[in-house]
Amino acid sequence: MYPENEVYPEKMREILQLVAERAGRYLEEIQERGVEPPAGAVAALDGFLEPLPDGPMAAADVIAMLDDLGSPATMGIAGPRFFGFVIGGALPAALGANWLATAWDQNAGLFAAAPLSAMLEEVSLGWLVDALGLPAGCGGAFVTGATMANFTALAAARRAVLARECWDVEAKGLFGAPEIQVVIGDEGHPSMIKSLGMLGLGRERVLRVPVDDQGRMRAECLPDVSGPSIVCVQAGNVNTGSFDPLEEIIARSHAMGAWVHVDGAFGLWAAASPKYAHLAAGAGDADSWATDAHKWLNVPYDSGLAFVRDPEDLSGAMSLTAAYLPQGERREPSQYVPELSRRARGVDVWAALKSLGRSGLAELIERNCRCAKRFAEGLQAAGFEVLNDVVLNQVVVAFGTAEETQRVIGGIQEDGTCWCGGTVWQGRTAMRISVSSWATTEADVERSLEAMIRVARGKVVSRRQ
Numbered sequence: 001m002y003p004e005n006e007v008y009p010e011k012m013r014e015i016l017q018l019v020a021e022r023a024g025r026y027l028e029e030i031q032e033r034g035v036e037p038p039a040g041a042v043a044a045l046d047g048f049l050e051p052l053p054d055g056p057m058a059a060a061d062v063i064a065m066l067d068d069l070g071s072p073a074t075m076g077i078a079g080p081r082f083f084g085f086v087i088g089g090a091l092p093a094a095l096g097a098n099w100l101a102t103a104w105d106q107n108a109g110l111f112a113a114a115p116l117s118a119m120l121e122e123v124s125l126g127w128l129v130d131a132l133g134l135p136a137g138c139g140g141a142f143v144t145g146a147t148m149a150n151f152t153a154l155a156a157a158r159r160a161v162l163a164r165e166c167w168d169v170e171a172k173g174l175f176g177a178p179e180i181q182v183v184i185g186d187e188g189h190p191s192m193i194k195s196l197g198m199l200g201l202g203r204e205r206v207l208r209v210p211v212d213d214q215g216r217m218r219a220e221c222l223p224d225v226s227g228p229s230i231v232c233v234q235a236g237n238v239n240t241g242s243f244d245p246l247e248e249i250i251a252r253s254h255a256m257g258a259w260v261h262v263d264g265a266f267g268l269w270a271a272a273s274p275k276y277a278h279l280a281a282g283a284g285d286a287d288s289w290a291t292d293a294h295k296w297l298n299v300p301y302d303s304g305l306a307f308v309r310d311p312e313d314l315s316g317a318m319s320l321t322a323a324y325l326p327q328g329e330r331r332e333p334s335q336y337v338p339e340l341s342r343r344a345r346g347v348d349v350w351a352a353l354k355s356l357g358r359s360g361l362a363e364l365i366e367r368n369c370r371c372a373k374r375f376a377e378g379l380q381a382a383g384f385e386v387l388n389d390v391v392l393n394q395v396v397v398a399f400g401t402a403e404e405t406q407r408v409i410g411g412i413q414e415d416g417t418c419w420c421g422g423t424v425w426q427g428r429t430a431m432r433i434s435v436s437s438w439a440t441t442e443a444d445v446e447r448s449l450e451a452m453i454r455v456a457r458g459k460v461v462s463r464r465q
């Protein structure tokens with residue numbers, strides 16, 4: 001028999017306490033440990049390479065092995081000085097709620113199976129719509145990330161624009177359907193392009209619109225479209241943080257009868273700050289939106305959100321009918337998402353919003369943006385070239401030639417004080433700093449700046465072993 005069966009549930013409490021103890025220690029150590037895991041710890045992951053065990057192992061031993069071998073090889077994303085890839089941390093309330101929800105092991109697909117999680121999705125949806133300036137009553141989907149949110153929202157768009165031509169795409173597919181024109185800026189996030197491919201709209205047959213030096217779609221270059229058409233706009237360029245001119249593009253697209261979809265994976269959260277909401281002005285006039293709670297709301301992975309102005313466009317694209325599944329009076333979560341079974345993402349989102357409140361969310365966004373500005377000022381003052389207008393939380397910096405910049409990025413990662421990744425911005429090799437964690441303080445920025453400048457000037461102190 002599995003070793004824990006006999007002593008359940010006392011054993012369960014013991015395991016959770018053990019995990020809390022180990023995870024707590026991990027989160028303390030991550031404050032000072034090098035952000036990038038040491039090469040030796042990554043090499044030691046070979047310890048996981050073993051044949052399928054012949055028999056059971058006590059849960060405490062499994063957790064101990066996982067922590068002893070695994071934790072040292074993790075990237076310090078949960079710490080305060082990880083600035084790669086627009087990745088937020090996990091707020092204490094959100095992490096705690098996530099653990100509790102995992103203990104509940106709810107299947108969030110159905111109200112009947114998980115009434116609490118369905119309720120918290122409904123509550124969070126209302127709060128999100130309020131915080132992000134979206135139209136009251138719009139439909140919402142709790143998905144894995146912005147890629148799936150783009151996919152889900154664009155599926156609703158595909159349905160709606162074809163329905164206007166009396167074509168039921170869910171029933172008949174795209175075979176013989178009226179052609180849909182899709183427009184996107186040259187700097188539209190690749191996850192939208194991928195979503196278009198998954199939806200049969202083609203990765204390559206989109207009309208691309210030229211962009212300016214910040215990656216913003218040039219509104220004057222928006223092509224004329226007619227018939228079923230979808231215009232995809234960017235609220236927050238993944239490199240520069242810039243926004244397409246939303247008001248103008250949305251108004252012109254609507255005048256042409258097009259559906260407008262906004263990818264605001266991180267940028268849409270600007271709407272929650274009185275100081276930065278102007279960047280997202282007009283976004284609420286669009287027809288669908290994608291964003292990530294695991295980015296700027298700082299909930300644990302994975303947590304993306306799709307919103308669609310008319311909930312019926314969303315449920316029409318996502319609904320599932322099966323005689324064995326109950327269809328109640330209440331909002332059925334699975335009618336709005338691609339999946340049926342899934343975890344209770346609304347719980348973490350609710351906890352994050354409840355713990356931050358309106359003012360805490362604005363403060364988080366504004367502090368991160370202030371930190372990004374300080375990075376830019378510090379690096380410029382030290383003689384390095386900041387390639388973007390720092391309008392939000394993103395900084396793109398070059399340290400000289402492509403080779404020199406690559407050397408500095410590698411050196412910073414090896415130094416371990418902080419972590420930033422590389423990018424190519426409009427032909428220039430650059431380092432990208434993305435400040436999106438609740439844990440980052442002004443002191444972390446100063447410490448990271450000191451390390452960046454020291455490494456760029458040629459002094460690397462490797463923490464790797």
Ligand SMILES: Cc1ncc(COP(=O)(O)O)c(C=O)c1O
Nearest residue numbers: 086145146147189191238265292
């Ligand atoms: C602007 C933008 N859109 C979409 C995505 C995809 O998000 P996810 O990784 O959550 O699928 C990202 C990820 O960085 C992003 O920055």
